[in-house]
Amino acid sequence: xAKAADDALFEPVRSDRTFEIVVQRIRAKLAAGxxxxxxxxxxxxxxxxxxxxxxxxxxxxxxSLENAGMLKTRKGAHGGAFIEKGSAALISAALxxxxxxxxxxxxxxxxxxxxMLGMVLDHIAQSGRAPDLGALEANVAxxxxxxxxxxxxxxxxxxxxxYHEIAALTGNRALEFTIDxxxxxxxxxxxxxxxDMDGExxxxxxxxxxxxxxxxxxxxxxxxxxxxxxxxxQRLWSVPSVN
Amino acid sequence: xAKAADDALFEPVRSDRTFEIVVQRIRAKLAAGxxxxxxxxxxxxxxxxxxxxxxxxxxxxxxSLENAGMLKTRKGAHGGAFIEKGSAALISAALxxxxxxxxxxxxxxxxxxxxMLGMVLDHIAQSGRAPDLGALEANVAxxxxxxxxxxxxxxxxxxxxxYHEIAALTGNRALEFTIDxxxxxxxxxxxxxxxDMDGExxxxxxxxxxxxxxxxxxxxxxxxxxxxxxxxxQRLWSVPSVN
DNA sequence: CATCGTCATTGGACCTACCAATCTACACCA
DNA sequence: TGGTGTAGATTGGTAGGTCCAATGACGATG
Numbered sequence: 001x002a003k004a005a006d007d008a009l010f011e012p013v014r015s016d017r018t019f020e021i022v023v024q025r026i027r028a029k030l031a032a033g034x035x036x037x038x039x040x041x042x043x044x045x046x047x048x049x050x051x052x053x054x055x056x057x058x059x060x061x062x063x064s065l066e067n068a069g070m071l072k073t074r075k076g077a078h079g080g081a082f083i084e085k086g087s088a089a090l091i092s093a094a095l096x097x098x099x100x101x102x103x104x105x106x107x108x109x110x111x112x113x114x115x116m117l118g119m120v121l122d123h124i125a126q127s128g129r130a131p132d133l134g135a136l137e138a139n140v141a142x143x144x145x146x147x148x149x150x151x152x153x154x155x156x157x158x159x160x161x162x163y164h165e166i167a168a169l170t171g172n173r174a175l176e177f178t179i180d181x182x183x184x185x186x187x188x189x190x191x192x193x194x195x196d197m198d199g200e201x202x203x204x205x206x207x208x209x210x211x212x213x214x215x216x217x218x219x220x221x222x223x224x225x226x227x228x229x230x231x232x233x234q235r236l237w238s239v240p241s242v243n
Numbered sequence: 244x245a246k247a248a249d250d251a252l253f254e255p256v257r258s259d260r261t262f263e264i265v266v267q268r269i270r271a272k273l274a275a276g277x278x279x280x281x282x283x284x285x286x287x288x289x290x291x292x293x294x295x296x297x298x299x300x301x302x303x304x305x306x307s308l309e310n311a312g313m314l315k316t317r318k319g320a321h322g323g324a325f326i327e328k329g330s331a332a333l334i335s336a337a338l339x340x341x342x343x344x345x346x347x348x349x350x351x352x353x354x355x356x357x358x359m360l361g362m363v364l365d366h367i368a369q370s371g372r373a374p375d376l377g378a379l380e381a382n383v384a385x386x387x388x389x390x391x392x393x394x395x396x397x398x399x400x401x402x403x404x405x406y407h408e409i410a411a412l413t414g415n416r417a418l419e420f421t422i423d424x425x426x427x428x429x430x431x432x433x434x435x436x437x438x439d440m441d442g443e444x445x446x447x448x449x450x451x452x453x454x455x456x457x458x459x460x461x462x463x464x465x466x467x468x469x470x471x472x473x474x475x476x477q478r479l480w481s482v483p484s485v486n
Numbered sequence: 487c488a489t490c491g492t493c494a495t496t497g498g499a500c501c502t503a504c505c506a507a508t509c510t511a512c513a514c515c516a
Numbered sequence: 517t518g519g520t521g522t523a524g525a526t527t528g529g530t531a532g533g534t535c536c537a538a539t540g541a542c543g544a545t546g
Contacts, residue, residue, distance in 0.1 A: 017498065019306070031343045043527055054500040056299065059528085063262070063303045064310040068340055076508025077526045086346030094333035095417075097311055100274050103329030104416040112417035119362040173347040174338075174355035178421060260529065286496055297531045302498085318497045319539025490545075498537075505530075515520080 018053055022061035025051070030070065030083065037085035041071075044081075069093070091181035096188070106189060110233050113182040116175070117166055117229075118222050124169055125218035133213060135165045140206045147199035156187060162206070166225075190236060201231075261296055265304035268294070273313065273326065280328035284314075287324075312336070334424035339431070349432065353476050356425040359418070360409055360472075361465050367412055368461035376456060378408040383449045390442035399430060405449070409468075433479060444474075 016024075029035045041047060044062070048055040062081055065071045069090040073081045098104045124131050139162050146154040160183050167179040205228040212221035259267075272278040284290060287305070291298040305324055308314045312333045316324045341347045367374050382405050389397040403426050410422040448471040455464035 019498090027343065037344065045527080056302075056501085057499065060303060060306045060498095062528095063306045067307045067310045068336070070340055070344065073528065074508085075506070075528045078509060079507080079527050081528090084344075086341040086344035090337040090340055091334060093311070094337045097313060097333055098329040098420060100270065101280065101313065101327075101329035104420060108415045108417040112415055112421065115362055115366060115413075115415075115418070116359070119358055119365075122362075122365070123358060170358075172351045172355055172358075174341075174351040174425075175358070177341060177347060178355065182417075262529090288496080291532095299532080300530065303529095305497095316497065317539085318537075320495050321540065322496050322538080324497090488546090490543105492541105492543085494541090495539085496537100497539100498535105500535080501533085503531085503533105505528105507528080508526085510525080511523090513520105513522085516518090 019057045019060040019064070022051060022053065022057060023064050026061065026065060027070075035083050037083045039083045041081040041083075086177075088177045088180035088184060091177055092184040092188075095181055095185045099185070106186075106236075109182060109186060110229070110236075113179065113186065114226060114229050116179055116182070117163065117225060120166055120170055120175065120179075121218045121222045121225075125216075130216070131169045131213065133210065135168065136162070136210060136213070139165055140203075140210055143206060144203055147203060156191065160184065160187060190232070202228075262300045262303040262307070265294060265296065265300060266307050269304065269308060270313075278326050280326050282326045284324040284326075329420075331420045331423035331427060334420055335427040335431075338424055338428045342428070349429075349479075352425060352429060353472070353479075356422065356429065357469060357472050359422055359425070360406065360468060363409055363413055363418065363422075364461045364465045364468070368459075373459070374412045374456065376453065378411065379405070379453055379456070382408055383446075383453055386449060387446055390446060399434065403427065403430060433475070445471075 026035070026041070035041075041062075042050065044055050044058050048058045051058065062071060062073065066073060066081075069087065070084055071081045072084050073079065095104075095109065099106060099109065139158060143155070143158045143162070146152075146158060160180070163183045164176065164180055167176045170176075205224060209221050209224045209228070212218070212224060269278070269284070278284075284305075285293065287298050287301050291301045294301070305314060305316065309316060309324075312330065313327055314324050315327050316322065338347075338352065342349060342352065382401060386398070386401045386405070389395075389401060403423070406426045407419065407423055410419045413419075448467060452464050452467045452471070455461070455467060
C-alpha cells in the first residue's frame, strides 16, 4: 500500500480533539463579537449539555482559554467563566516561556527592549509633532513622591508605568503591549535579584530624560535612557541570584 | 469579623488549584534544565500516581502546558507528552488573541512591524559592520525560482523567511521571535484576503532592497521596504474578505 | 518475505459522585 | 427593628473509574 505521497489523496477525517473544537467555537464567538470582555459563559455543566460533550472536555477547553488569558474563572454561586480583556500578560507569558525554554536569552531581551524604546523616540522625533508629556510628567512626580516617602513598594509599578508611557507616545497599541510585555518579563527577574536602587540617581535620570524630551532633544533623551538602562542591567548581573 | 485589611495578616492556605501546582512543578523542572526539549514525560496515569492527584488534574495541567506551546502530545504505544523547543508561535498566538479581543488593531500591528524592521536597519547602519547578506541573497534567489516556476505555494513561507532574515541581521533572538510573530500573525490574515501578488513587482522590490543593503545605503533600503509593505497593506484593505 | 492480526501501551472521552467556595434568603434573637 | 447567623442553591474543583481509539511491536500465516 502506497505510503502517503507528497499530496495525500485523503486527509484525516477527524484530526482535532474534541476540546479543541470547543475552544474554536468559543474563540469564534469572541472574534464575532458575540462574546465581549466581562461576559459570563454558561456553567460548565450547562455548556457540556449544550455542546453534547462531557464536562471534562469543557473543562479542558476552558483551561486552554484561561491559560491564553482570555478567561478567568470564579467559584461559587455567581461564579463561572468570565471573558477577560486582553493585556500584555499574554505576550509576557510567551516571552517568559521562551526564556525558560532557552530559545532566547535575557540579554537579548534587554537589548531588544532598549532598541525598541530608542525606536519610539526616533519615531516621535521624525514625526515632528511635539509629544504630549503629561502622563510622563505625572509619573515622574509620583516617583519623586514615592521616593520621598520611602515607599519602595510603589516603585516597581511606577517604573513599569514609566516605560509604558514612553511606548504610548506613539499611540500604537501593538507597540505598547510588546514593550509592556518586555518590561514585565524583565521586572519579574529584577524583583528576584535587586534589593533597591538608589532613588536619587533614578530620579535624576528620569528628570534629565524628561527635560531633554521637553526641549525636543530626542537623541539626548535616548542617550540618557540608554545609560540608565545600562546601569540597571549591569546590576542584574552583578548581584547574585536570591533563588 | 474584620474583612481583609490592606496587608492581610494571613494569606490563604491554598490559593492555587491543584492542576496549577502540577504546572508549576513541571515548569520548574524545565527551568532547572531537568527536562529538555525532546524529552518525554511519564504517562498520565503514572504521573497522576506519582503526584498523588487524579488523572483529570494531570490532564488539565498538560493542557495548560500544551496550550503554552511547551508540550506536544502523541497518542498510541510510544506516545506521551514531549517537551517542545520554543518558537515564535508562542508570541504570535498571544498577538492573535489580542487582536481577537480588540485590544490592538491590525493597523497598529502592521505599523509596529514596519517600525521594527526599520529599527533593525537603523541598528545595522549604526553598528558600522557590514552585515552578512548570504541568507537574504539565497532567499531572494529562491523567491525568483519559485516565481519563475509559478510555485505560489512556496511564496508565503519564503516571504516569512525574508523578514526573518532581516530580523536575524541583528543577531538578537528576542527581536527575531517578535518580528517572526508579527509576520506570522499578519500572514494569517493575508492568506485569507489576498489571492496572489504580482511576482515581478515583488522580485524587483526585493532586489532593489538587497542592492541598497549591499551598497550600504540603509536609508534607501528602509524606504524600499517601507514602500513595498505599504503596497501590501493597501491590498489588505482593498480586497474584500473571503470569510 | 511480505502481509496481516493480535496485543500492550497510552492519550481521549465519558460518567458519577463528592468537596469547597460563594451568594441568597430567611429565620432567629437581641 | 436590625443585625446575625444558618441552610440551601449554585458552580467550579477533584477524585477515580470505564471504555474507546490510535499507535507501534511482535509474532503468526500465507
